Amino acid sequence: MTVTIDDVRAAARRIEGRVRHTPVMPAGDGLWFKLEQTQHAGSFKTRGMLNRILAAGELPAAGIVAASGGNAGLAAAYAARELGVAAEVFVPETAPRVKVAKLGKLGARVVQVGAEYAEAYAAAVVHATSSGALFCHAYDDPDMVAGNGTLGLELLTQLPAGFDTVLVAVGGGGLIAGVIAALHPAVRVVAVEPATAAALHEALRAGAPVDVPVAGVAADSLGARRAGRIAYDLASAAGTPSVLIDDRAIVDARRLLWDDYRLAVEHGTAAAYAALTSGAYKPSPGERVVVLLCGANTNPSDLA
CATH class of the missing domain: 3.40.50.1100 (Rossmann fold)
Structure with missing residues (x-):
């Protein structure tokens, strides 16, 4: 069971007019945010x-x-x-x-x-x-994955000059699977996972989806006990790297997104940006990076 670019294109036609084309925001030299947290119901899902x-x-x-x-x-x-x-x-x-x-x-x-x-x-x-x-199914379903991948097609039209890498926060893998289907091999897709909920990271290491312990500040959105088979198969075939970050980095990145850009996101979403702010992912000179901000269903009271 896999998902192809043709499946993503079919999904885009099917849901056209029912979803928002979410904006891309420049965030510095060679860095953009894809503001998918502004989607209906507050997330890419x-x-x-x-x-x-x-x-x-x-x-x-x-x-x-x-x-x-x-x-x-x-x-x-x-x-x-x-x-x-x-x-x-x-x-x-x-x-x-x-x-x-x-x-x-x-x-x-x-x-x-x-x-x-x-x-x-x-x-x-x-x-x-x-x-x-x-x-x-929240993530391990081909139609779910293909629908999620439509944001990757949007990115191609929004950044016509091109980009090299997309950083994607991963729980069960339904988002990164769709992004890989839409963008690989033209764009490098990087998984970012909490060290305390690293389902895809451990699946790639083990050679198959395995059960992992789940804990941490982002467990409500990235807390899948086992990565989806579709995500594992696509990530494995694409050679997708996974970087791990700790809770402190996630909390700090969420605060920075608010302080520096006035973007209110949930902890799981901030994980993607934490890969950069913590140094877990270090872009090469001139590398053009998109950070996918995927959800905003959070209580913003602790950002004030």
Whole structure:
């Protein structure tokens, strides 16, 4: 099971007019931010979720079911509302209150189960099977991946002079898989992961997806216990490097994005920028780098 550039192009046609073409912001010599945190429902996952639902064709009466640390659930709730179908979202009991509250506002039924994403996921799969609802995997689904990859196609039109590298924060891998499908081999795609939730990093090291411990400040959005097979296969074939960063670097990068650019993002999103600010990723002289800012569903009170 893989995803190709043709799949991404088909997804772009399918979701055209339903997603925002998010802006690119210059951030210094040879550095840009892709402001995907301004997407509907606050993250890139809306692209993938819309494509997943639209590609499925006629939906069951029970609607859709998703499991999420927060952002995939918000995307599912938003997409379901826009397409006129019911949505039920399973989230861990540790999910940020700001995300849980927004799920309710978007009209989804919210079920909180377990202490981490893996437990919410297991409960969601059981419910989807019993109810007949369409299960929408948060990251390891070809339609989700292809939809996410549409932001890569946007980048090509927004930076026509070209760019060399994209830094992508990774949890389960649904975003980086789409970006690789859209941009490899013309552009180098680099995975950035918390050292305390390094599912793709460990999969690449082991030669297959493996279970990893999950902890840390970004666990609500990057806390997948196991990388998706699609992400592993694409990253492995592309020779995608993964760099690890610690919580302090993530917190500092999130603060810098606010202080220097007035960009309010969640900790998982700040991980991509932390690769630069911490020195975990050091661009070569003249290297043109895009930092993908993928989500903004955060409580901004600690940024004031």
